[in-house]
Amino acid sequence: GAGVSQSPSNKVTEKGKDVELRCDPISGHTALYWYRQSLGQGLEFLIYFQGNSAPDKSGLPSDRFSAERTGGSVSTLTIQRTQQEDSAVYLCASSLDSADRGYGYTFGSGTRLTVV
């Protein structure tokens, strides 16, 4: 596609429920990233996928968070048993080639998650 697409754009869920957030990267981009933007806390790295390599999960805040990337394209971020502190904007980004550092990422518009 022309850009990074994320869905849904907004999600309100009850505490304790599971949620799935979807990211559709730019076609041909081999690297995909998830970030979290919390109010007043800037952007926090969550997870990074590069091709068929094992993902870098070092930024996931707890084992309630997981992500997968099917067929090297679409990615899903899953949050189990959501808590109020999970409320944030979840941003997905993709990049052409992780070997080409400095290329810059293309970000999606994000999913605003509100846990009530």
Place this chain on the structure above:
Amino acid sequence: AQSVTQLDSQVPVFEEAPVELRCNYSSSVSVYLFWYVQYPNQGLQLLLKYLSGSTLVESINGFEAEFNKSQTSFHLRKPSVHISDTAEYFCAVERNTGRRALTFGSGTRLQVQP
């Protein structure tokens, strides 16, 4: 590990005035430097980047940033701002080897007033 500090959370400025948004970073390895902009209700967009070469880099809309290695800074400047420059600006670094992930500062909200 890397860290990025944006000391100013908000910068109010009048239209056509100059502005500087400060960014300092810390890293044990060489990094690439970026400024991203987030307009209201939009996603992050790459504004400019420093990889190597000339320490002064420019964007297409009049912003510039200068990499200062000795001061570990990458301040963003514009000589004359417009109302349309109102946005959140994020400074970020990416190490040039090892794990690839951007480390962002906490952001500076630029509010341009008429």
